[in-house]
Amino acid sequence: MHAITVTEAGGPEQIQWSEVPTPTPASGEVLVRTVAAGVNRADVLQRMGHYPPPKGISDVLGLEASGVVVELGEGVTGLAEGDEVVCLLAGGGQAEYFVAPQGQCIAVPQGIDAVTAAGTIEVAATVVSNMDHVGLQPGEVFLVHGGAGGIGSFAIQYAKALGCTVIATAGSERKLEHCRAMGADVAIDYHEDWVAAVKEATRENRGVDVILDVMGAKYLEMNLDVLATDGRQVTIGLQGGRKGTLDMAKLLNKRATVTATSLRFRPLEQKAEICQRVAEVVWPMIADGRIKPSPETRMPIQETRRAHEQLEGGDNMGKIILTL
Structure with a gap:
């Protein structure tokens, strides 16, 4: 063969x-x-x-x-x-x-x-297993980075099907339109101040409940900034690097969870x-x-x-x- x-x-x-x-x-x-x-x-x-x-x-x-x-x-x-x-x-x-x-x-x-x-099947298995891992619930606010890719396109729709509010980041207007077409309630250009935009998109700037992250180190601190109290982040990719810093006091005060998985x-x-x-x-x-x-x-x-x-x-x- x-x-x-x-x-x-x-x-x-x-x-x-x-x-x-x-x-x-x-x-x-x-x-x-x-x-x-x-x-x-x-x-x-x-x-x-x-x-x-x-x-x-x-x-x-x-x-x-x-x-x-x-x-x-x-x-x-x-x-x-x-x-x-x-x-x-x-x-x-x-x-x-x-x-x-x-x-x-x-x-x-x-x-x-x-x-x-x-x-x-690979995107479905990745998204479902990770959303089960962090316990995404109906009514929560969900953020996915890379919303126009295969994982992101599926994750947007899956979170909407569960009854979540969905925020997605992407890098061009064409990709932002795609995220909206997939069902994203808010689509944000990551070239801009996406941290401020995510907070502004949530009630009283409380932040998001769950983040599906493909960036790794580059977004580690910024993701923590936009996590709500009791928020959960799961990292599945390292497009932004392997090693980053994390303010453990902020993590503690938010009672937040940062985890990572591979399939x-x-x-x-x-x-x-x-x-x-x-x-x-x-x-x-x-x-x-x-x-x-x-x-x-x-x-x-x-x-x-x-x-x-x-x-x-x-x-x-x-x-x-x-x-x-």
């Missing part, structure tokens, strides 16, 4: 469509013939040498993909050859075939096709639970229209270099999906 490989850490020019051995499903795994695979910032980081896959996982790129089950590993139940599935992966999805643990394979939701589903390195049992949570909670929201797929750019998998260039260029909105 052919797969997306990286010859050595570096730029998009290191990406190759290479011939590699077809994987064999181990116990509890299935082999899937790929229909489509999502592209995520984690793929860019892995290509650059900053985010290697977990031990024992294929170094082929791809953390989410959809396709048709063609072979069952020993002990697999609840799936059959010919089933159409979408899968959350630790790697290996950008290939003609991939293997996936059975617990991380769920049916494609009603209302979208398998290609769109391939670009939906890729979780145990199989946890990822299986998250996938079931997506199937039970998110898929019905997609089926009845409460959550609509964000804008997507589809391109043949052989053009993965271009996908990386587009994602790194800063103008991309929504998801990039590779098709086979």
